[in-house]
Amino acid sequence: MTGDHYDDPELLAYAEQQAGLPEGMESHVEKCQQCMKRLRSLRTFTALLQDTNVHAFSRRFRNGQREIDEFVSLAGGRVSTDSEADETFELLNRLGPEHWMSWLTDHPSARTRGLAERFISEARRGLNDRPERGLQLLDLAVEVANSLRDVFEIAECRGNVEVQRASALRHLGQYPAALEATEAAGCFLSHLPAPTFDLAFVGWARANVLFSMTRYAEALPLIRDVERTFLSFGDPYHAARARLLEASILCEQGDTPTAEGIYRDLLRYFEGDEDQEMIARLTCNLSDCAVRRDDAVTAQSLARKATALFTALGRPSEVTRLRWSLGHLLLRQEQFDAALLELRPAAADFEQRGMITSMGEVSLDIAEIHLRLGEWDEAQTLAVHLAGVFLKADAPQHHAQAYAALRTAVESRSATIELIDYVRGYVASAENEGRLFEPPPLRSLGPQDNHK
């Protein structure tokens, strides 16, 4: 014993229940906190010594210095390439985009993975607001990527390009092409070493496209799988961001209470993280839930808060989307003048950004107001403009047909709220891609009915 306590060899003998232990040891150890604590610690340690895996592992030999040097070199190379790419990109910005391709042709050594990634990140930054410019940047990234020598770097860059291309195409309403981009991304990235984390981003992008196509039943299990993958990497941040989509899907499927609960949980998480963009987005989504609960006061208050946050963040297209949401809410409340004040600038802004799919949907809300107010001349001007916009070569053809049919109906004064609802559903469903537009069977619903 040492002082009033048993020493470690005695405690080990006690732990092994050996014969010949000192008299009174058992009662002392059971009462003495210090001896008990040391006994537990010894038992924990001897349990580790009993683990056959530990013994097996102790016989493994490794000398990792060579591998460390390789990893350090790889990481260092990436850091220096990224830094050079930042400088190159600054220079390109000063030159102006029209000179970029010729500059890259004249400077082949500047074509690095870092520069391709720089183009990709620049495209990603502007996807919401300028998706068409994003696509141009991504094409440049492909040019650079294709001139790289290392096959893994090519696969990484091309895969990342396709992930962002899918997002850009989704913003432009080109959903089938967006899905194809996610497939290409998966093909490229699956060639990388340990690609699971990369592929989670592909799955996320694909779930977003499926959500936009209203294919909720496919999007939901996919995004849940993505969340599980992020969690398996101990990455609650990306899992939480992906969960936002899960909640949005549930919301669209009509499960507003569950969605609202998830949004609130996420809001707490991102407030803790001080992520202003996610706070703004979640505030916006909570506003949408309030709309669905017919709680107009809360909805408007949250929408204005989200607008202020997005404005402060310099995210004009998000502000535009909020104006649309708010305008739609006001339309449902039959506050037509106030609704037009939100919807008209929203439609104009979407059109100016080339996001004609969204512009078309906002315009349907405006057309509905004109019909409800019996403003046929205004409705006609709008319908003619809308059909004209969709005559553009890259506009989805089934949208063009639907808006042309709407124009015809407005011009003949036979358009109805029912027709507008039908067109809304038709353009929102990607399943109609490639099919001829067939107007709904007309029933007698004259302009006077629209005033109710």
Next chain:
Amino acid sequence: MPDSLTAAAPPDVREAIEAAYRAHYGVLEYVVVQRFRIPDADVRPLIHDVFVSYIRHRPRIRDPRAWLLGAAFNSSRQYWRGRGREEDLSWPQTVAGIAAVADDVARRVDVSTVLRRLPRRCREVLRLRFYEEYSSEELARHFATTVGYARKMVHRCVLNARAMFERMAGARS
């Protein structure tokens, strides 16, 4: 070879990568070998790929230890799937769960390291006692000594090993 493999690394990058490797390689190797039963010949390439992926994603990784372990888990699962086997590799889905696995494995790796560093006789004593499950009598016969001395040898070796283990844990924290 890509340019990136021939470039010199800034000191802070070297330090970060070296620290990550030294802190986590053993834990990854233990998990891959002992938990996911990846055959010896494929262990090193698998962990190599995990580290390459880690280097690619480094800027957006918040918890390197959890990420590396998660990558090792996912790569092991892919490994078995690629061979037509759906191994049931259980893996926690929370940060705390992964941290608990990591702490537990790190302890076992440390004990393995201790066993490797102990004097040969002590290593032999602990192996026979705890791995081969020799009784004190069998140990005494093996070392041609008395049962009492065999017990003392075990105690001394356990306490030496534990002292070394605690020094390692202290140095890490």
